[in-house]
Amino acid sequence: MAQTREHFSAIVTPMLPAGARTFVAQYHVEGLDTLVKVYVQDALERRLLDGQAGNGVSDVVARLRGAGGEEATTALGTVRSGESFNLDVRFDQGAASVSVDTTTHGKLRAAGSIEGDARAIYFKFGDYAQALDPATGKPTSDPAKWDAWFRQQRIDKELVRFSHVVFERS
Numbered sequence: 001m002a003q004t005r006e007h008f009s010a011i012v013t014p015m016l017p018a019g020a021r022t023f024v025a026q027y028h029v030e031g032l033d034t035l036v037k038v039y040v041q042d043a044l045e046r047r048l049l050d051g052q053a054g055n056g057v058s059d060v061v062a063r064l065r066g067a068g069g070e071e072a073t074t075a076l077g078t079v080r081s082g083e084s085f086n087l088d089v090r091f092d093q094g095a096a097s098v099s100v101d102t103t104t105h106g107k108l109r110a111a112g113s114i115e116g117d118a119r120a121i122y123f124k125f126g127d128y129a130q131a132l133d134p135a136t137g138k139p140t141s142d143p144a145k146w147d148a149w150f151r152q153q154r155i156d157k158e159l160v161r162f163s164h165v166v167f168e169r170s
Contacts, residue, residue, distance in 0.1 A: 001029075001116045006091045006123060007168045013084040013161040014040045019054040019153045023128040024160055025089050027096070029119040036096050036114070037063040038087065039130070040079065040160075048075040049105065056080055062098040062110040074110035077102030091123070123167075127160035 012024055021041035028034050039061050044053040048061060060077045077100045079085055086101040097111040131146035132139060140146070150156070 001114065001119075001121050002093050004091050004121055005093060005170045008087075008089045008123060008125065008166065010087050010125070010162045010165045011084050012040075012087050013082065013163070014058065014079065015081050015159040015161070016040065016042065016058060017081070017155050017158060018042055018056045020058075020155050020158055021130040022158065022160060023130065024162075025087065025098075025123070025125040026128075027089075027091060027114075027121055027123050029117065029121050031119070033065075033119075034063075035065050035121065036089065036091070036098065037061075038089065038098055038100075039063075041130075047073065050078045060085060060100050060102065062100070064096050064098070064110060064112040065114060066112050067115050069115070072110070072112055074098075074108070076100035076108040076110060077105040079104070089123075091121075125162065127158065129155075129158060 023039045025038040027036040040058045042058045045051045048059040050057040050059050057078050062074045063071045065071050088099040090097045094114050094116050096114050099109045101107040131149040133145045134149040134152045
């Protein structure tokens with residue numbers, strides 16, 4: 001982690017149905033632990049800029065894991081399906097930052113120091129749709145429950161387009 005110096009930027013265009021949630025960029029350590037998450041969601045989370053579920057307005061959110069494994073959540077803008085935003089993610093020897101520039105909210109930034117450990121880290125970006133247990137509304141690792149949740153929410157199609165992608169490592 002102390003040797004990692006990377007920069008990722010892209011124009012991100014999520015085309016999501018109401019109620020959808022998808023991760024678009026993440027830094028992981030070996031295993032499933034996540035250091036930095038960037039996601040787009042149309043879900044109930046009152047501390048965000050919109051925070052309303054199923055209304056077609058998605059919050060763009062960053063979560064950075066800091067000291068003691070605590071995650072700091074920062075709302076970085078809102079978009080509607082088909083609207084683009086500029087995404088900029090930097091990881092510099094344990095210092096992480098995420099900037100998002102949206103039409104509605106302008107440029108907002110989250111930054112923090114990530115607690116180091118000896119495990120290797122890696123970056124990924126894409127469209128990682130998230131589902132919950134349809135009965136409990138809580139996270140689940142059961143793919144059958146994911147399918148049931150997507151059916152229950154009437155989410156049958158989504159797309160996230162990335163353009164002007166830049167990834168640099170120094």
